[in-house]
Amino acid sequence: MSATAFAPTGEEVITRAIEVKPETSTPDYRSADEFREYYEIPRTATEIIQGSFKRIALQFPDELLHDSVPIYRHLKSDLEAAAGSEAAPELYVLADTSYGRFDSLDNEVAAQHVDADLIVHHGHACMSKTYRMPVIYVFGKKTLDVEDCVSKLAECISSKDQPKRVVLRHDVAYSHVAGHVINRLRGALPGVTIEYSRIPLRLDPSPHKPNAVAPSSEATLANTEDGDGADAFDQDNNPLILYIGGESLGLTNLLMTHASSEVYSYNPETRSTRLESGRANRLLMRRYATVQKARDADVFGILVGTLGVASYLPLISHLRSLLSRSRKKSYTISVGKLNPAKLANFMEIECFVLVACPENSLIESKEFMKPIVTPFELEIALKSEQSWTGKYVLDFERLLAEHDNEVPEETADQREDDSEDPDQPIFSTITGKYRTARRFGGADADSPQVEGGTPSAVVLRNQDNTVATLSDSAAAEFLQSRSFRGLETRLGEDAPSVLEQGRSGIARGYANDKAE
Known part of the structure; x- marks a missing residue:
């Protein structure tokens, strides 16, 4: 019987083979020049040299791991040609993604293990503001039929009653053609105001405001090329949103954060458009x-x-x-x-x-x-x-x-x-019953005191060698409710055993096993 999900073996983790499924929209490279152009090797090398970075960490999602070695070699060659083999910056490929497959920011800690001063993130990214070090983004250049995309999105807009505002959003992998698409849309729909905000290719921590955040998936709509877009979130002036890309977490978040706006998506792989707004209500109901x-x-x-x-x-x-x-x-x-x-x-x-x-x-x-x-x-x-x-x-x-x-x-x-009865039961819509809420903390919390006179959730064992029940510690309360609380010490209750020679060897055949 195989190990369950709650008790995996260490050997399984080490020997497990990772199935990597390359991006279906990634082109079949016919030459090294096409490969370098897709992953923007010259631009990356130029920014590294101009920024005087010395140690660079390269991050890849699972679906791009098959290209990590060629990217490393091409980038290393360009850096050595520009700065010399001895003065060329050092490159490191990050081995894993600690939290999310799209989040380059979580690997800042892994990058600090090699004293890196720059992260080059390849593939999809959430575009959140960095906290510790700058990040250069290489999204890749997925193919897009601009003519088909513009014609079908324009048809979606024409079917509506002349919307006041239209905002274009897209997956980051189509940033290289977004300018062309927005120009064609504005030419095809001269009477419609179409707003668009470019996605930055590099994010740097602010030296004055270390907690400042770059425009996110929500705030991007308010920063457009045609104006400040200050009323982007007005309930009475919700824009029509056009999205270019397939099913993704980015599209899901867009629907959640703009549930009051109509969202039309164009899938470049299937070359089809559909109204996505109907999904928002179902998503919000599940979250509710x-x-x-x-x-x-x-x-x-x-x-x-x-x-x-x-x-x-x-x-x-x-x-x-x-x-x-x-x-x-x-x-x-x-x-x-x-x-x-x-x-x-x-x-x-x-x-x-x-x-x-x-x-x-x-x-x-x-x-x-x-x-x-x-x-x-x-x-x-x-x-x-x-x-x-x-x-x-x-x-x-x-x-x-x-x-x-x-x-x-x-x-x-x-x-x-202000309440007459602080222990008044609360009705639960999940169970359909009344319950009494537990309260923790507060000035009236009956917390035991330890040495020094300060309350603490961790106290010494009492005379019976059991953990005292604490009214302000959920962990201690849960421990007391369990039937097994750890091995019993039984100090002074059992006589000491006689020392004996133990077994030797491995479990499948100890040296002193008796033959049956």
Whole structure:
């Protein structure tokens, strides 16, 4: 019987073969020049030399690993030709992606292990602002039939009642032809205002504002070439959005964050268009059900899903403060790339909050035993009134900005003071029953004292060698509820055993085994 998902063997991890499926839209290179042009080798080498970078980390998603060695060789050759073999910068290929397959920012930590001063990310990227070091993006140049794309998108626009504003979005792999597409669309639809924001090919940490964030998938609509687009998010002036690309997490996030706008997509592989907006309601309904599960939770785990996205540390601090004010217990956990086996080890946690880049924030896998929500969904779940307008936010900076501008809600202690019965049962829409919420922290928390007079969730064992039950520790409460709490010491209860010669050899045949 093979090992289950919750008990994998170490040998299986080492010997497991990784199935790499190359991108179907990646061209079949007929020459080295086509390969160099697709991966923009000359541009990458030029930016490295001009930036005086000395140690460069190259990152590839799984589907581009088959091209990592040729890219390394071509780039190394160009750098040696420009700077000389002895003065050429050193190149390193990052071995894995710790958190998400599209997130180059999480590998900033891996890049720091070799003292790299630059990351060159190949393939799709979430385009979140870097936290520690600059990143050069090489998206690749996927093929696109511009004429067919423009004609079918123009047909979608013409079928509507002359929309006020149209915004063009696309997968990052079509950045090289986006300018051509926008010019053709404006020529084909002279009476329609079409807005577009270019995707940068390089992101640098701000020296003055280390937590400043570049335009994300939400904020990009507000920064256009035709104007400032200040009313991009007005409820009464929602733009019609055109998206070029196939099924992806980027498209899903676009539908979630702009549920009130109509979104038409063009798939370059199938050369077909379709209305995507109908999916947004179903996506929001599923997320709303997850929010209701979070409302029933009293113990939360804050999952650190990124170590490179700017503002992730202030956001974690904000979540801790938010949970503390609501008298919820929180644990901060860094587990790397998520899987059900890792999270199943934290049985006392009732709901997880994932702090990750926008394209890795939505987790809807049914394999996880406990619900996983985004920071925005947590804010909704902790509100006293169950109200959700359909607005959805994934950007860290926008979440923090809205929190700074809003009027602070009354704390849990204030609500309890105004309430006649602080232990009043709460109705759960998931179970259909009333429940009594557990409260942690606060001035009246009955926490035991340790040496020094400060409260702590970790105390010494008592006279019976058992862990004392703590009213403010969810982990200790869960441990007391378990039938097995670890091996018993039984000090002074058992007589010492006589020393004997043990077995020698390996398990399949010890040296002193008796033949049957």
